[in-house]
Amino acid sequence: MKAAMLTGLRRMEVGPVPDPKIEKDTDVLLKIERVGVCGSDVHYFETGRIGSQIVKYPFIVGHECAGTVVAVGKAVHHVRMGEQVVVEPAVPCHNCDQCRQGRENTCFNLHFLGTPGQGGGCLCEYLIMPEECCLPTRGKLTLEQGALCEPLTIGFYSVRQSRLPKAADVAMLGAGPIGLSCMVCARAEGVRTCYMTDKIPQRVQTARKAGATWVGNPLQEDVVMSILHQQPLGMDVVYECAGQQETVDQAVDLLKPGGKLILIGIPREDRISLSIDKIRRKEITIVNVRRQNGCTRATMDLVAARKVQADFMVTHRFQLDQVQEAFELVAGYRDGVVKAMIEM
Numbered sequence: 070m071k072a073a074m075l076t077g078l079r080r081m082e083v084g085p086v087p088d089p090k091i092e093k094d095t096d097v098l099l100k101i102e103r104v105g106v107c108g109s110d111v112h113y114f115e116t117g118r119i120g121s122q123i124v125k126y127p128f129i130v131g132h133e134c135a136g137t138v139v140a141v142g143k144a145v146h147h148v149r150m151g152e153q154v155v156v157e158p159a160v161p162c163h164n165c166d167q168c169r170q171g172r173e174n175t176c177f178n179l180h181f182l183g184t185p186g187q188g189g190g191c192l193c194e195y196l197i198m199p200e201e202c203c204l205p206t207r208g209k210l211t212l213e214q215g216a217l218c219e220p221l222t223i224g225f226y227s228v229r230q231s232r233l234p235k236a237a238d239v240a241m242l243g244a245g246p247i248g249l250s251c252m253v254c255a256r257a258e259g260v261r262t263c264y265m266t267d268k269i270p271q272r273v274q275t276a277r278k279a280g281a282t283w284v285g286n287p288l289q290e291d292v293v294m295s296i297l298h299q300q301p302l303g304m305d306v307v308y309e310c311a312g313q314q315e316t317v318d319q320a321v322d323l324l325k326p327g328g329k330l331i332l333i334g335i336p337r338e339d340r341i342s343l344s345i346d347k348i349r350r351k352e353i354t355i356v357n358v359r360r361q362n363g364c365t366r367a368t369m370d371l372v373a374a375r376k377v378q379a380d381f382m383v384t385h386r387f388q389l390d391q392v393q394e395a396f397e398l399v400a401g402y403r404d405g406v407v408k409a410m411i412e413m
Contacts, residue, residue, distance in 0.1 A: 072193035073392040073411075074127040078117055079400070081393045082127075089197040094144035097203045099154065099196045103216040104411040105133035105383075108245065109335060110183065110190075111400045119335060122185045131190035131411075132158035132182035135215030138203065145200045155215040156191065157202040157365045158182035174362035181360075192392065194413060204366055209373035213410060217379050219361075220408070222368040223333065224250025226361040231306045231331050233258055240264040240296060240304045240323055243311030244276040244284065246382055246408050247333055251308045252281055254368075257376045262300065266292045266319070271405025279381055287315070293322045304328055312336040317343065326351045333358045382408040389413055 072086045091098055109119060110130045117124045138152045148154060160180040161173035168176050183190025206215055228251060233239070237260045241248040244267035252263055262282040267273050276284040283299065285292040297303065303325030309316050312334030320330050321344055330353055348355070371377040384407045387395040395409045 070194040071389065072129050073131075073389060074129050074192075075113060075124055076127045079114060079397075081114070081396055083390050083392060086129075086193065089195050091140055091142050091197065093199070094142040095200045096142040096197050097138055097145055097148055097200050098140040099136035099156070099198060099203070100139050101134050101136045101191050101194060101196055101413050102153070103135050103212045104131045104192055104413065105216045105220065105246075106395055106399050106409040106411065107131075107133055107220065108247070108399075111396060112335065112337070113185075114396050115400055116337065118185075120339070124185050128185065129189040129192055130183040131192035132184075133216050133219040134158075134182075134191040134196075135206070135210075135212045135218075136196065139195070141200070148200060148203050148205055153206045153208075153210075153212060153215065154203040155206060155210070155218045155365060155369055156182070156196075156198055157204060158191075158219060159360065160188070160199060160202060172362065174360050192389075192411065204369060206369070210369060213383055214372055214380065216410065217382060217408070218365060218368050218372065220246045221250045221254070221372065221377065221379055222361040222364045223247055223358070224252075224254040225368045225371070226364045227251050227308055227331055227333050227358045228254045228258055229364065230356050230358060231308070231329050233260065234305055236261040237305040238262045238264075238300055239306045239308065240266070240320075241281075241308045241310055242266050242316040242320055243309070243334060244269075244272040244281075245310065248308065248310035249276065249279060249382055249407065250379065251310060251333070252276065252279065253377050253379055254371075256280055257371060264296050264300075264304070266316075269402055269405070272407065275381065275405070275407055287319070293319050296323055306331060308333055310334045314338075314341050317341055321347050321351075321353065324351060324353055327354075329354045329356060331356050331358060383410045385409045387411050
């Protein structure tokens, strides 16, 4: 089969790799149909690492995908050949201390698609996954919506972790796929107002059209002042989705006393800083989000019920042999890209 592999910094190559084979009775063989290009994939593309996770070349990236079942192991009962499925990219051990506490997203033995040291990715024609990670769409989601469920699930989990008060006022700093996923999930929860910021003019327009209460560009105005002019008491929750020191500082300034800072963006630096004076005096709660935790089916149900609509996030589509072009586009934030989708 063919796969798209990272073969060096900023270099993707499509070439042959061995066909995967069913080895365990619980294995499912999938024909991959759609793969979304994630910001973490681009981290590996540009720098070859995320923190301590360092790429060894060649390496297949990708973890946002939907596919069709083509074969199953003897013990598989809940998916059938020919079914379309959303792929849950995390494979926990179910036995460690974290799994026993219901924290499978921080499993000590976790295998996550497209993660160095854990497992190869889904930018390939066929993939083996355990049955538990294959969630049938039951004809209620398109393949594209299925691939979008992975970033949407992070938004869903982030909103759930923030434990929103009734009629909450919230802000998302960063209007990329994760910020927009948080926004549409927060709106589904019935927030009162939802403010967003981004430095890319096209993403500002996308967020406005998607239903944000107000969207501002920090390169053109003081977004903290603009938001607080409209909401003098501040925000109940701020979702930091850019992974930047600047947006962390803005989040702290925007929060009201007793507010919550939800850290979702992945910084490229090893450390960020916080104003201890401000977060202490405001008694700010800081919640770090690690991917998602058992939220994929719930997110799929929201999409199927049209309580969350995210199709607008797919702005560009590519074939597998155009993967280098797709990654360059996303890495450069060019042409108003929000989500690039690889059509296998």
